[in-house]
Amino acid sequence: MPPRITSTAEFARYVGLARTTVSRVLNRQPGLKQSTIDRVQHALTETSFTPNAYATLLKGKGTSSVGICMENLLTPPILLKLATLQRQLRSQGYTSLIEVYARGESRTILRHFLSMRVEAVVFIGHFDTGELETRIRELIGHKTPHLVIDHHGIPLANTVTLDRAQAMREMMNHLLELGHRSFGLLGIPLDHPSRFERIHGIRAALTAHGLDLPACARSFDAQCLRTQDFEFGHTLARQFLELKQPPTAYVALNDEIAIGAMRALQEAGLAIPGAASVTGFNNQDICSMMAPLLTTVDQQIEPTIKMAMQVLMSQLRDGMPARPILRTIKPELVIRQSTGRAAR
Amino acid sequence: MPPRITSTAEFARYVGLARTTVSRVLNRQPGLKQSTIDRVQHALTETSFTPNAYATLLKGKGTSSVGICMENLLTPPILLKLATLQRQLRSQGYTSLIEVYARGESRTILRHFLSMRVEAVVFIGHFDTGELETRIRELIGHKTPHLVIDHHGIPLANTVTLDRAQAMREMMNHLLELGHRSFGLLGIPLDHPSRFERIHGIRAALTAHGLDLPACARSFDAQCLRTQDFEFGHTLARQFLELKQPPTAYVALNDEIAIGAMRALQEAGLAIPGAASVTGFNNQDICSMMAPLLTTVDQQIEPTIKMAMQVLMSQLRDGMPARPILRTIKPELVIRQSTGRAAR
């Protein structure tokens, strides 16, 4: 077993070279004899010595690292974004620091990122708007580039997000064309700021058809606790079924809620889409395993992350933009079997 | 806007105190006037200055950080483990560095962790055994504590893992008691080392009933590519349906594969569990949204992570153990509706 070496000084002694020389080999500087390089490389694999990153980066110009703050609901699509982004950052020579957000902890997380002197901070998912906005202000004050993926509605934040209003508009148009006029919204409150975009799109479609949102759409969300999405969808749908005239179409915040609702409706003996239509959101793999196959909206994850990388890299290269960057991704409606002609 | 401060020297000048004094406040050392502390705290929030972690940790004794290497298949249970572990580590004052594994990259990842002078390394999930074993050897050589969660079968690795052999034994006993004698294994090859434990448990149950593994269980996995689990389960089940005498019970590697298989069977007009039984693994939320509800095995994530923390903390406190630590978590069979009496 070779000795355990913890500094370039020790390592240089071990190889029998000067500290300076070793450092030059490590940093691939030109003008070195091949034999010297080989000697160092050999000793490197022999001892598996790694230079202390804290010293290197303290001395160096930049840390080549990016902080990524994830929303705490770690769903498959959120994670796909994370994994894709981390891979692409790595390919550009950037390391990523990942932290999972918990309400009220964004300050701690941001301080950690800043103390690690990250060169940019990315937020992926949905957060408390007030908290996030404060963090963004701090980042701007620090002249540290940032990017928000998904969370929408912070004017001063650089944002890449799916056009959820457009998605809802298209979905509603689809349902309206099928003759639906009464809608149950699942997980989409009529007046909560975090769902403003969705409601905006829904309202736009209704208005274009000469319909009024409060008159034909209803939401029960305020009254029950969202812990687990499948269960949540199930509970909400049951509440709708207690109405004298339940809606003919159910529009869910995401696929999980839609699936829970489908189960509740089916348990109540309702055929889908014969007696009721149901729509999801995200186009997760599970959608094509349900009976009936779930109509949903595809999030376009690849284009989203591609755009995110562009926005990040441009900031890393040219510094912070003069005005906030806002990039919108076009959603894609995926019509399957869970939506059909309205029964009445 | 207060100035952007990047070092304690600047900051001390800004507050009008000595660098030493500031450092002492930052490190909560005793014997300081309350008024001094307040002055520093105030300036701290005003400027949102954070000391450079690279300098702090370079000087300090330890980095209080742990490297976590995740398997690349980011499923909900895997992520629940990650989020839980990160939260618990944070509560103990440890920061976590997270990297997502890709085949052949474990060396790069480990070197990154070591250069960051992490105090321990955790692997969560399943990896290439040879690669992982090499990494564990390196860690032992570096006297850096480690822990492997889930991946089983590396004798020298400290491991916390679900007893998958026991889980399969119980599942098979359940099916055998229901009269099943022919089994379709989905995603569990008969001879692949990574599935050794599962097969071991299956064989044990069969042997105890005087049955022979190759005679009554079959697997098609070698012949098709696993890209997406639902689809994979669907494809595998269809292959079984082409047999003259398809099995009466299907045992899947995980819930997704089981769900894909259920769909294929139902599409072929087979009632579950009337005509065929299906079992999953992991007890994900989706299991109780399927029709029929899926019989599966619960992974016991809470106890797993609790045990993992114990093993980690004991190493961090007392140094590396004399011999590898192996802790096994008892699985829990969750019998629902997808398993029933054998048709023939």
Place this chain on the structure above:
DNA sequence: CTGAAAGCGCTTACAG
């Protein structure tokens, strides 16, 4: 409480 000093492990001119 202040100030000057040493040292953590690296990189980078600089003179030999």
Place this chain on the structure above:
DNA sequence: CTGAAAGCGCTTACAG
């Protein structure tokens, strides 16, 4: 290629 030196931003005795 070597060696001595300065400096990155911190902490920590040490003397005032």
